[in-house]
Structure formats: C-alpha cells, structure tokens
Amino acid sequence: MKYFVLNGSPRKERSMTMNVVRSFLNGIEEADPEPQIDIVHLAKCNIQHCRSCYACWSHVCEGECVITKRNIDDMAPLMDKYLAADKIIMATPMHFFAISSYLQKFLERTFPLIKPIYIPAEQDDKYKDMSTKDIAVISTCKVAFDGVWDCIDAQMQLISRKRYQRIFSTQPLAVSNKDKELTENFLNTVTLAGKEFALCGEFSEAVRQSLEKSIQAMGEQIDTRNIGF
Template sequence: MCKKVLVLSASPRRGGNSDILCAQFVRGARDEENEVEKIFLRDKKINYCTACYACRDRGKCVHQDDMAEILEMMIAADVIVMASPVYFYTLDAQMKTLIDRTVARYTEIRNKELYFIIAAADTSISMMQRTIECFRGFADCLDGAREKGVIYGVGAWNIGDIEGTKAMQEAYEMGKNV
C-alpha cells in the first residue's frame, strides 16, 4: 500500500549528516513507490510560538509564515519522519521551533507512524536517548501516534562523516519498510 510520507529535515546544513540520512530514508521509501515529500526546514520561514493562544480562539496561528502549509502536510501524511542533528544532547532550534508551532493544530495530527533520525558527533547511543525523548514527548501529545523506528547516526561531526556507517543502511531499510 502506497503511503504519504513527510520527511522533516531540521539540519541547518544542506547535506549535513542528519540530512544525508533523510535522503537515504527517502530513497528507500520511493523505491517502494510511496509518495514522499521532504521539507528542508532551513528553507522555510517558521516564526517562534509566542504563546498568545490566538489559535485557540481563531483556530489558526497569527503568524503568516510557512508553518500553516507544513501543518497541512503533517495532518495529511500517513508517516512523519523527524530528523535533527544533536546539539548538547537535544534537538536543534529548527526542529524545536517546528514542534512548538504545531500547537495551533496538533490535535489534528492523528494516527501517524513516526520515525526519528538523529546525527551526532558523540558515539554513545545511550547519551542520544535524551534527544529521542524530546521527539517522544511530542509524540505523546498526538492521538494514535506510533513510533516505528529510530536511526542513530552517531560518530558524525563533519559533513559526510555519516556516509559508510550502518545508519545509512538502516535509514534506507526503514524507508523501504514504511
């Protein structure tokens, strides 16, 4: 069955290690003829949530930026892949800003299969659990969300360090198996 897959790449570096892993996931998903859309968050204008909660009253955010379109895509997707480099054992600002801005419509992001991709210079997967817990905290707020896989791209500091690692094959295989 063909699924709608949305890949949210939060790497601030085009072709950064987490973005390279996204490309592998996309390749695997497309090889199985899934409909795949990748958003490179760096190319989008996403303002910070100001906690004004106008979205509660109006049903939409007061910010006029790219987040409304991204939210529509998140709601429409069957599968959401969230990828971030690890900064001080947590998500980067681009991903965290996106998560915060879902507040206007997060209750509509239901019954999604979720995959998480991280890339870090550290080689300790146990230390990466802190970052994954950030993703899981968001997932816990989504009705019917199901975590389907995690890709730990560890030991990757410089652009391209991730190439040739087992995370590359894992990303491809997870993409194929959505």
C-alpha cells in the same frame, strides 16, 4: 502514500543527517510504488516563533495558530503538508544534546496539535492528534556515549505516545576502507528500515537490532570528531 520530511539541519542539502535520510527514502521507494515525498529544509523557511498566546488552545482560535491563520510566514503551507502526510520523517542534528532549534521552532508552532496529549479529557474534533501518525526520527551527532540520546528520545516518546521509530547515530563518515564497510552496512540497514516504515510504519525487531549493532560499531570505530564539517 504521502511522506513529509522535515530537515532541521542548518546545513540544508549538505546535512549529514540528510545522508541517512536519503538511504531511508531509498527503502521507502523500494516498498512504495508511488510515494509522494516532500522534503522541506526548515532553515530555508520563514517561521516565526510561537508567541505563547494560547489562542489556539482557546475559543479565540481553537485548534489553529493565529500567526498561521494570518499567513504572514511560511507556516500555513507547511502545516497543510504536515496534516496531509501519512508519514512524517523528522531529521535533526543533535545540538546541545537536543533537537535543533529549527525543528523545535517548527514543532512549537504546531502547539494546537499537542493539546490532546497535554489534556486528553478535552480531546475533541477541533484538535488533531499528531501522535496517530507514523513518525520516524533520524538524528546524527558527533560523539555518542551513554545517555546522549535521552533528551531527544524523551521528547519524541511524548510527542508520539511512544510510537515513533528512531535512527540515532554518529556521522556515517568513512576515513579508511574499513570505515567504508561500517558506514555501508549501517546505510543498508537504514534502507531496510525505510522499507519497513513504508510498509507498516514501524521497524521489525531484527532491523532494530541490526541498526543498533551497526550504529555501535560505527560509533566505536570511527572517530568523526575532526572530520565532516
């Protein structure tokens, strides 16, 4: 199967979120004998902003972005991979309680794909509906408290028609040996989640609960505020 990883961290390969993604990909590789995994660091790509011309929503360029069609930035090959993938993995650090601007800019350029969600009545073959794909969203932040993931969750629920799988955590960083146990426990559960995502596109209730438990333990017991830059 084809997996497309979009990393929205400006830290590219050094991204903390990508550390979580790597454990997730280990699980995918355990479950899928021939995974085709493509990782794109959006911070390395030349992606122009959506110009809000609405050509992609009208007869001018129905279902396609005019900038992408002109092939003047990196969006055309990215879009090909996005459309060809069976499963999408979005990785993003939390920035100002939301997804990173790198990922947001990419998503805005996929504007034609979101038309079926805004205007379901006008759905036709020209507009591909991305919410039919399996989507996993992996995000890390510095400090978690009640409601801190609400913005990212609301956006992803709408994009995926409530089908996306989530792993939202504080940074899995170990200062002491006790922390090491907590982060290893979390990352092992992430690997299990990756396995399930490869096999059926969603996490079981047992894995969801283990994730929640290990994320809560890390968040409560490891103070990452002054480490992991």
